[in-house]
Amino acid sequence: MMEETTTMSETEKLDPKSAYDEVFTALHEHQSWFSNSIPLIASENVPSPAVREAILSDFGNRYAEGWAGERVYAGCVYIDKVELLCMRLARQLFRAEFADVRPVSGVCANLAVYSAFTDPGDTILALAIPNGGHISSGRKEFNGTAGLVHGLEVEYFAFDKDTWNIDVEKTKEKVRKLKSEGKKVKLAMFGGSLFLFPHPIKELADFLKSEGIFVCYDSAHVSGLIAGKQFQQPLAEGAEAMTLSTHKTLFGPQGGTVLSWNKYADKIKAGAFPGTASNHHLHHVAGKAVAFAEFLQHGEEYAKDVISNAQALGQALSDEGLDILASELGYTKSHQIAIDVTKYGDGGTLEKELERANIIVNRQLIPGDIKAGRHYMHPGGLRIGTSEVTRLGMKGDRMKEIASLMARIIVKKEDPESVKHDVEQMRSSYQKVYYAFESSTPAYKYVNVR
Numbered sequence: 001m002m003e004e005t006t007t008m009s010e011t012e013k014l015d016p017k018s019a020y021d022e023v024f025t026a027l028h029e030h031q032s033w034f035s036n037s038i039p040l041i042a043s044e045n046v047p048s049p050a051v052r053e054a055i056l057s058d059f060g061n062r063y064a065e066g067w068a069g070e071r072v073y074a075g076c077v078y079i080d081k082v083e084l085l086c087m088r089l090a091r092q093l094f095r096a097e098f099a100d101v102r103p104v105s106g107v108c109a110n111l112a113v114y115s116a117f118t119d120p121g122d123t124i125l126a127l128a129i130p131n132g133g134h135i136s137s138g139r140k141e142f143n144g145t146a147g148l149v150h151g152l153e154v155e156y157f158a159f160d161k162d163t164w165n166i167d168v169e170k171t172k173e174k175v176r177k178l179k180s181e182g183k184k185v186k187l188a189m190f191g192g193s194l195f196l197f198p199h200p201i202k203e204l205a206d207f208l209k210s211e212g213i214f215v216c217y218d219s220a221h222v223s224g225l226i227a228g229k230q231f232q233q234p235l236a237e238g239a240e241a242m243t244l245s246t247h248k249t250l251f252g253p254q255g256g257t258v259l260s261w262n263k264y265a266d267k268i269k270a271g272a273f274p275g276t277a278s279n280h281h282l283h284h285v286a287g288k289a290v291a292f293a294e295f296l297q298h299g300e301e302y303a304k305d306v307i308s309n310a311q312a313l314g315q316a317l318s319d320e321g322l323d324i325l326a327s328e329l330g331y332t333k334s335h336q337i338a339i340d341v342t343k344y345g346d347g348g349t350l351e352k353e354l355e356r357a358n359i360i361v362n363r364q365l366i367p368g369d370i371k372a373g374r375h376y377m378h379p380g381g382l383r384i385g386t387s388e389v390t391r392l393g394m395k396g397d398r399m400k401e402i403a404s405l406m407a408r409i410i411v412k413k414e415d416p417e418s419v420k421h422d423v424e425q426m427r428s429s430y431q432k433v434y435y436a437f438e439s440s441t442p443a444y445k446y447v448n449v450r
């Protein structure tokens, strides 16, 4: 006799068709909400209808392990064609000798590089999280990818809070000190998640290489600004590899990529496959190819507009009385600005209030938070990015309007419901995706193929 082994209570059981319907209802509601919101999350963007179409293709149901032309599976004739195009476009866009477009995300791209150039137990150099570092280069004690998954020890770049940047001389001292203690650094990972100003690769690359340290640059956030030639050019400045996400300032599908020189190609290829992926989300490879082509055509203009919007928004928020980090340095040279909201509350609470008014931002740990006893759920800052509103065609005085809508919540403590009405009003005329070859489907229109 079969024994009843289920541990689920009757009340927890779902009716399949109602649950199925509920999923689609939530998807519809999400898209309608976003079409009425001001999306300001610095790591997000909206892809073109062309990228969305590529993602819906049958590529997403196939396997193509290995390198294009040398696959482990049959059925890859067109997949290989697209992946080879995608790699060529990536090399052209970033002026690199080598591109591996298989990593399925920025974290996987970083892991591929760690696997290629370090061994567990080695030490790497990265930015501390309150100074803008990302968890993928984090210590094991914080469940950071570098420490937890690849067993790396993580030491931090010396950081200068006055210039919002890596301190070159103190970093050199730190590397020498670590060496004298028998801790040889194997890899330095530049780049970060709160990333306002270009990092001093040129100033540090020769020194690091002379110490036998592999120089990598994590451009997850700023890859679109680099591709658009409006930010530093890490590979030309001395980086030996560059990892990225394809969906932040680079407006493609979610994914990752590694760029480098031919002499490192074999190691990186092994790190990407079989090191950190089996199937590599082929529909997203097609989406990346489409986005790279769009970026080659429109990226320069887009990156310029994103950065001037970020600077204008920083100025406008400052005019509304808010404290913007790095104000003495012109707020930013990237797509981001960061606000110190400690005068008005905490980042966690304000994030929720803004969300109720359809203004989507995220809370941010800022320097000084840990010392003041503030933690990730209720930090002292908010991080704002202009990549997505720029893609929707907003420019010029729209930044002043956004600042005013935000200040009504943060400074004037107005009821979010009344602000929400004005947010919807303002958004109604921005429904199209710009900087694309074709754009007939509105940005957040739900596409029904059932």
Ligand SMILES: *Cc1c(COP(=O)(O)O)cnc(C)c1O
Binding pocket: 043, 105, 106, 107, 108, 110, 133, 134, 136, 191, 192, 193, 218, 220, 221, 244, 245, 246, 255, 256
């Ligand atoms: C977002 C981010 C990543 C992770 O990218 P995913 O594509 O989300 O995996 C890696 N590094 C930095 C600095 C980031 O900001």
